[in-house]
Amino acid sequence: MSERSVLEVIAQLVPPKSRVLDLGCGDGALLHHLCTTRGCSGYGIEIADDDLLACARRGVDVIQLNLEEGLALFDDASFDVVLQLDTLQHLRNTEKMLRETARVGRIGIVSFPNFAHWQNRFSVLRGRMPVTKTLPYQWYDTPNIRVGTHADFEVLANKNGLRVLDSFGMHRGAVVRRLPNLLATVAVFKFEKG
Amino acid sequence: MASLGNVTPQSLHFTESLPLQSGATLADYELVYETYGTLNAAKSNAVLVCHALNASHHVAGTYEGQAKSEGWWDNLVGPGKPLDTDRFFVIGVNNLGSCFGSTGPMHVNAATGQPWGADFPVVTVEDWVDAQARLLDRLGIRRLAAVLGGSLGGMQALSWTLRHPERVGHCIAVATAPNLSAQNIAFNEVARRAIITDPDFHGGHFYAHGVVPKRGLRVARMIGHITYLSDDSMEEKFGRELRAAEFGYSTQDIEFQIESYLRYQGDKFSEYFDANTYLLITRALDYFDPARAHGGDLSRAFAIAADKKFLIVSFTTDWRFSPARSREIVKALVDNRISVSYAEIDAPHGHDAFLLEDPRYHGVLKAYFQRIDAELQA
Numbered sequence: 270m271s272e273r274s275v276l277e278v279i280a281q282l283v284p285p286k287s288r289v290l291d292l293g294c295g296d297g298a299l300l301h302h303l304c305t306t307r308g309c310s311g312y313g314i315e316i317a318d319d320d321l322l323a324c325a326r327r328g329v330d331v332i333q334l335n336l337e338e339g340l341a342l343f344d345d346a347s348f349d350v351v352l353q354l355d356t357l358q359h360l361r362n363t364e365k366m367l368r369e370t371a372r373v374g375r376i377g378i379v380s381f382p383n384f385a386h387w388q389n390r391f392s393v394l395r396g397r398m399p400v401t402k403t404l405p406y407q408w409y410d411t412p413n414i415r416v417g418t419h420a421d422f423e424v425l426a427n428k429n430g431l432r433v434l435d436s437f438g439m440h441r442g443a444v445v446r447r448l449p450n451l452l453a454t455v456a457v458f459k460f461e462k463g
Numbered sequence: 464m465a466s467l468g469n470v471t472p473q474s475l476h477f478t479e480s481l482p483l484q485s486g487a488t489l490a491d492y493e494l495v496y497e498t499y500g501t502l503n504a505a506k507s508n509a510v511l512v513c514h515a516l517n518a519s520h521h522v523a524g525t526y527e528g529q530a531k532s533e534g535w536w537d538n539l540v541g542p543g544k545p546l547d548t549d550r551f552f553v554i555g556v557n558n559l560g561s562c563f564g565s566t567g568p569m570h571v572n573a574a575t576g577q578p579w580g581a582d583f584p585v586v587t588v589e590d591w592v593d594a595q596a597r598l599l600d601r602l603g604i605r606r607l608a609a610v611l612g613g614s615l616g617g618m619q620a621l622s623w624t625l626r627h628p629e630r631v632g633h634c635i636a637v638a639t640a641p642n643l644s645a646q647n648i649a650f651n652e653v654a655r656r657a658i659i660t661d662p663d664f665h666g667g668h669f670y671a672h673g674v675v676p677k678r679g680l681r682v683a684r685m686i687g688h689i690t691y692l693s694d695d696s697m698e699e700k701f702g703r704e705l706r707a708a709e710f711g712y713s714t715q716d717i718e719f720q721i722e723s724y725l726r727y728q729g730d731k732f733s734e735y736f737d738a739n740t741y742l743l744i745t746r747a748l749d750y751f752d753p754a755r756a757h758g759g760d761l762s763r764a765f766a767i768a769a770d771k772k773f774l775i776v777s778f779t780t781d782w783r784f785s786p787a788r789s790r791e792i793v794k795a796l797v798d799n800r801i802s803v804s805y806a807e808i809d810a811p812h813g814h815d816a817f818l819l820e821d822p823r824y825h826g827v828l829k830a831y832f833q834r835i836d837a838e839l840q841a
Contacts, residue, residue, distance in 0.1 A: 288800070312797070318823045321806055325830035328837070332793060332805040342794045 274442035275380075275455070276302060279354060282378055282435070282459055283307060287349035290314065290373060292336055292366075293356030297324035304329070311348060337362050340369045348374045357381045358413040364429060371431055371462045383438060383449070383456040385418035390451075403454040419449050419456035426460055435459040466533070467541045467548060470524030472497050472564065475601055481559075481594055484750075487584040491573055494598050495564030496520045496556040499540065500548035502604070507839055509552045509604045510832075511595060512536065513612030513619035516687070516744050517736065519563035522555035523548075538820045545829035550836045551608065556598055558591045560743040568739035569670065581667020581739055588615070588751045592622045596630065608835055609633035613817035614784065615744070618751045621792070624768040625753055633835055634768075635828070637776040638817035640788035641761050641795070642752040647783065650690055651745040654683035658738045667739050676738045681729030683741055688728050693780035693813030697721065761791060762798035772802040774831045776817075776824065779807060783814040804831065 276299050283289060286308040291300045294313025297320075303309035313331040315321050324331035334342065337360060351374030353366070358381045360366050370377040382403045383389075392399035398408040406413060417425070419438055426433050438445035438453020445453040474495045480488045497520045502509060512522045514535070523540035526532040540546045540553055557565040560583060568583035599607070610631050612620040617639025624634045643651070658664060661679030665672050689697075701721040710718060717723045757763040773796055777789035786807045796803040806827045810816040816824070 310800075312803070318809075322823070322826050322830060325804060325806075325827050325834070328834045330802050330804050332797075332803070333807045334805075342790060342797060344798065347797075 275439060278439060278444060279352070279378065279380065279457070280307060282457075283309060283350050283352075285309070287311075288347075289350050289352065290343065290348040291352045291354070292340075292370070293353065293359070294324065294329070294331065295320050295355075297327045297329035297331060299352070299354070300324075300329045301327045336360060336366060339365060340373050343373045345372055346375055349376065350374055351377050352379075353377065354380045355382075358415045358417070361414060363415050364425070367425065367431070368429055371429070371460065376434065376459060376461050377431075378457070378459050379422070380439075380455055380457045381415075381417065381422070382413065383419045383453050384416050385420065385450045386440075386454045387451050388454075401454065419453065422456055422458055426458065430463040431460045432463040433458055433460045465542050466537065467499055467524035469527045470497055470499060470521075470534075472520060474564065475598060477594075477597060479597075481590070481597070483584055483590045484587045485585050489559065489566070489584055492559060492566035492594075493564075494556055494559070494566075494594060496554060496598060497522065497524070497534075498555075498602075499523055499553045500551050502552040502602075503839075506604055507606065507608060508550065508836075509554060509599070509602075509607050510546060511599070511607050511610045511623075512540065512546070512553060512555045513591075513595070513610065513616035514555065514558065514561075515613060515615040516741075516748075517732070518616075519561065520555040520557040520565075521563070522553065535818065538818075539825065539828065545825045546611065546832055547829075547836075551832070554599075554602070556595050558586075559594055560586045560740060560747075562735075562737035562740040567737065568667070568743065569737055578668075578670045579739075580670060581742070583739060583743065585746055586743060587747050588618050588622045589626055591747070592619055592626050595619075595623075596627050599630070605630065607631045608839060609635060609832075611635040611637075612639070613637040614639055614814065615748055615751075618748075621753065622751075624771045624773075625764060628768050628771060631771065632838075633772045633774070633831075635774045635776070635831065636789075636792065638778055638781055638784050638789075638814055639792075640784040641754060641791050643749055644788075648749050650686055651749055654686050655742055655745055657682035657686075658741055661738075664738060667742075669738065675733070677733040680733035680736060680738055680741065681726070684729045684732035684736075685725040688725060690783045691814045693782065693811060695780065696811050696813055699811075700724075761795040765795045765799050765801065768796075768801060769799055770801075773804070774827070775803060775805045776827065777805075777807050778813070778816040778824075779809045780811055781814045781816065 289309045289311035291313040300313045351370045389399040436458045438449030439455040440453045480490045518535040521534045523534035523537045542549045557563045568579045572579045610620045610623045617636035620634045620636045623631045658679035661676035663674040664676040704720040753764040754761040777786040793805045808824045810821045
């Protein structure tokens, strides 16, 4: 999965000139892209020191916070778009963070590894936890503490009163709209408060 | 990285009286300052560094012929350092009321012909910022690329964006807070009481008696010092180590190494620091509260700084000005959609960490100043 293509697909979901909050913004590449090519502004949130430095070097506004503690710093609907890309699976307080995302942003965009991709299913059928490009860790040594599927998220969104505006999958740099739960390694959802 | 080498302090006299927050005015005064690096043709690359309690205009570099005379932030400021004097024109100013050369309580009040003593007007962070602005006027600098400060210096940096927003582009505020907590004020008051109740204080006019309230200054410094260090780092450095092999069963002699250390720090401090200055500077700390004029709403206070850019830095083990205090500042800026970055450095040294050389801390500052430099070049 090319980093560049995921970045571009997600960027297209963000309306130009949006106020953006990027939760778990990593090295700031996406936020930088949004600010320089789509007229967006906003902040990245990141806890890791080296990522923080990478953001600082890019000239991206980054705020060092532990997402597990919630988004108390941010008022209701104070951002047009809140991004939670490749972050959801690292958080203990998954549901709380989802609700916070929907509180703070008019729109939320979430992406995470889809455990129900057919290759993962085959691996489990064979009796082993999958180790793939998208899920490259061993079961006993992984930062991914929440393991879910594309279909699971729809259920979770419903449970928390979120309205899904768009959903699809991604696999090897391409958007997957047909049977994403089976055919996509990454799940992408765009939602708002119901 | 090379050091700045030898530097020379300069001094400017101001005859236009300075109106102060208290309603008083300071008629006639002198400001001592140092500059490093070169001001560019556009006069756009100036960075003002504001000092805290026990510091001065001597931010970096050394004094010719004086051993161990490095400036208090020499690890941060210099050629190739995070605040790079090859790119920026850096200015350090000694604040009014301080005791390192600028007009203060030890100087003569022209009106009385006697040293000011405790009658030196009570100055605030805002007064210092106004005086700094006048210095910049004399240097021909209309607008600062950035203002930088730690602790009380960070409060001055924040105050610049509120008081003279059109004259500053970036604000870097380290290990600071939007105001002092009750506990902070309590520590300051204990220090002040120690000084004021020293029999040699004489109501602040000790100069006339040829004495110095050293006992009070020592105790004040000891208290201050405890608040600058983290619990863990004190425990690691000193623990319960004794000076001798066994208890001496004395209540007045030095038993534990931490006592020896604090007494030493206190002794050193009382040799050079002015007692009236200590009272003035701790008061300035107590009074700083930009939200106060806005009904306690810090977000409203920062509305005026809408187009400024900020870097806020805190240290996890700083219990004097904790990260939660810095996050209050970040929230106020975010509420105003102001450009801000915030780093919470996990360094072990408590409040003191802002003066020390942590690679993550210096890395973030360096990256931020490079960003400012890139903006100037564009």
